[in-house]
Amino acid sequence: MTRSFLTSLAGVGLLLVLAVITVINTCQSDRIERTHLDLVQRVDKMEKKLESGGFSTSNGGSGPTGGIFGAPEPAWYTAAMQDPANLLKRDRVDWLPPQAESGGTLYLHQGSDPYGFNYLTTSSNPVTEIQWYVSPPLVMRHKRNPTQWRPSVAYSMTTPDDGLTYVFKIREDLTWHDAAVDWDSGRYDWLKGDHRVTARDVVFMMDMLMNSQVTGAAPLRSYFDDLVSYEAVDDFTFKLVFKRKIYSQRATAIPSIFPVPEHLYAYDQDGNRYDKEILGQKFQDHWYNPMGMGYGPYKLTKLEPGVAVTLERNPDWPIEGAAFDKVIYLILKDQNQPPRKLRTGELSMAYLQPGQYRTEVLEGGPDSPFNNGELTPGEYWEQTFFYVGWNMRKPMFQDKKVRQALSHAFNADLLLHDVFMDLGERCTGPMPSFLEFYNKNVPAYAYDLDRARKLLAEAGWADTNSDGILDREIDGKQTEFEFTLIVYGSSDEYRTLGNVFKEDLAKIGVKMTVNPLEFSSLLKEVHDREFDAVTLAWVSSPDVDFNQIWHSSQADEARSSNHVYFKNAEADAIIEKMNTAFDFEERKALAHRFHELVAEEAPYTFFFTRKRPAFWQKDLQNVSFLGYRPYRSHWGWYWGQP
């Protein structure tokens, strides 16, 4: 027994000695490793210097252009801008001021992991935002006036027969970024060399988009229902033909076209081309999908799931606006992290949630970095409107007066002020409140419980059995006014909204139960049309398209967006007119009437359009936001002294 105790003691001692030796060994090799790393870094720097040196000679250094201000404007581009038939107009806003400097790293964040960067098959928010820089679309909206189009990959868009055929001229000075693969292994030699962006890459994108096997592109495909044909007329001309002339083709379909690199996605890892029978599925599940290839101002260089996505500036990009050497998107899943990292400077910019806005800004005191000038405050508006929707399949919501009464019982101003911290603006109709299509003359439903009671009485609701809840005969049965509101349960604000509304409704004799659901379950209830009432938000396009949410033809479609069963002949007529109206003033007048009509019918109780309170480090200059997604586009921002 004694001996075994001694042996174990000896064993422990031996382990300790080994541990000490390991530590000493690591410390010794540390010094060698450091010298080695220093050397590697020095060589890297020299290589970079050589590269950039080579560049300035080839550019010829011509005046104010070059570097972050873009290459000198080519003659074909100037000519295209002067062509009156070109639908793409020069955006007169300068992206970068003349004193702008290049360099530095910009740190932004995303709330969830991007699931790979095959931009056609993945459409989560982080991916679409990064696509904006890596693989921008053929045409883009103007910065200030989002109903106008400006050149991007295409520098000319003409329609010879007024709206059925579209012809695009594609820039001839774009090349695909190098693939992020292990070049040393020799396996990817077939990918080597410069590949130019051509019209054939656009055709390849369309091929994949229209291929049913590419399941991820299905949501986008529905915008191309009226497509007749598409082709590459020559290397840099792309032609698209539609069956009918519909406004949403120009507003939604065309801006979602971008080149996709055929030289990469049509091949397997060893450079063998996939058979055309299975190409769609192979594209959908492509081996390169975790990364993404583009041609834009930034290239995707590193992707660490759950940690960060790194973009680096593409020196070959010929258009101005990209000033940072690197842009890093941190993946922060905990909403408490962004304000914390703003304080430490680990994030260059972030927006605050309503609750954080209260604690950090409103109650933060003058010494809080959010108030004392260390961080610059600003805001941007989102293309959203929040609402409570009434399912008109349920008999109790079929009467317009009932819906109006419920709208009068919704204390929107109080909720906006106390729960959403005034981060937004009341909205009275089916679009964001800041658009020109929004009719400012439509009054909001005032919070007025007496009026609500009166309207309900007019609709025939009375408390006949004196149980405190209104009732009425529906289909021969005495029915109590009871229903359930489903809300997105992961959001504190939504839950509070439900509870406040519930108490107000109790005062007018309506019993509402609040049911917080996880998002998938919420979606299922909405798709199956089993819900009574739901609170959600819609994201609108700057051109507003009411067809998807409000047309009566969508009401009976399972899983369509008209989940409240809105059917109105006049609304249908307006929507159909707007579908084919291209004139801005005409569209505006129609939208104004539509707004009036929907507000009167009250299928939704409209709530508000949200703005985001953003804060950024004070050295970040020339910050401005877009009126459309991605709102916080960093084109034109730069690091410099104020």
Add this chain to the structure above:
Amino acid sequence: MFGYIVKRVLLMVPTFFAVSLIVFVVLNFAPGNPAQVALASGDGKGGQNTQLSTQTRESYRLFKEQFNLDKPILLNTRFRLTTDRVRGTLDDLLKPAGDVAPARRSDAEDNIENWGSYAVPALMDLLTNDADRTMRAFASQRLAVNSQRSLTMGGRNRLTDEQRAHNKDVAQQNGEAIKWTFTPEADAEREGAVVSFWTGWYETNRARYEYSGSDKVRIFFTDTRFAKYWSNLAHLDFGISHVDKRPVLPKIFHKLRYSLTLSLCAVLLIYFVSVPLGIWSAVNRNTTPDRFVTVILFMLYSLPSFFVGVFLLNLLSRGTPFSVFPTSGFESLEVGGMTTLDRLKDIVWHVFLPIICLSYAGLAALSRYARTGLLDVIRSDYIRTARAKGLPEFIVIVKHAARNGMIPILTLMATMLPALFGGSVVVEVVFGIPGMGSYMFESIQGRDYNVVMAVLLISCSLTLVGMLISDLSYALVDPRITFD
């Protein structure tokens, strides 16, 4: 002993099967399915455009086919599909939209799609014999879809020449079939042409749609989601994620790196602190210091970790009064210029707070176990003997009492195996560590069945192994226990 181990290992197989069955069924019956999640475009809250055109519908069908979501969950009785059943379903779709409840309508759409080739005989029957022309027309349109055969994709491997030829053939036939439909407005001539095409086609392919008794048994058990899943599982293929289409297993191993580091360190810390603490408590039992420590430990035990995590971050992370630790992450973003030692320091600096968060609760529990364990033996006769023969108190406790008193503690270690693997959702989210816990949580939200199944099944097998190890370790440390 060997016989016992063999018996236990053999018992594990049915247990594992039962667990996988239950998990699979529960998962597949949860509301919402990956196809729906995949088709709702990614705007998060609202903004989804899920109305399906024909082309889109085809994508939806292929998605279901790729992940076997068109198959019944456990048992397949589709070979018994009757014409009446199919007719009823088609009828739901043909009625004016307002007359059928939307949920029923979308179920009908899913059903006729999911039945796939099993509905072909019934559809043929409808096409040739039904009295209603609209129904016949619709049957021809459905036939064009339901007779589609799937292509061989070959997973990661290159297709062989035979497979490629087969694909060409199938694609050609599919392309042909899709053309042979007619609408109710079409003339009788068109209908005649379509019907004669399909009759001819059915004659040549009849064998495929007639099932012998053994075929039926095979289909009943094997043409199901569960059977397909198991046949993949049998060669350790956990499938690919519905969300990012990458193989599940490598991703789990990647995440495991983070979770294992955290939980291993936490377990070591727990043992290194709680065992001496428990011994100390047992020696000084029922004194004021012992009571004081007990109260403190129980207070720690009752603090929720999300609270402690946020509290520690707000107090100790950068930008706060004490500014010691980083705000989140497993390591710094730029590790390129670091030596091994620097990197090690960097990781320790990052994971210090998370480990504290993971371990303080376990500390309380385990030190109580250690205290009780030692109290049990400290009253034994051989301890009295040891004291009586004049050994110093330290040797009595450490050499004689502790070794026997710690047996329950050692065996507890084995049961920690699955917990090591699973990670912690709360701590990982609060400290921004991309480990198993948060991965699992997101996968459940996204209805990523393959990931959830894989994680749960690996956890399950680790639990089984852990229990076996725990039982065996009893026998190893305590020679009085045998299994023979």
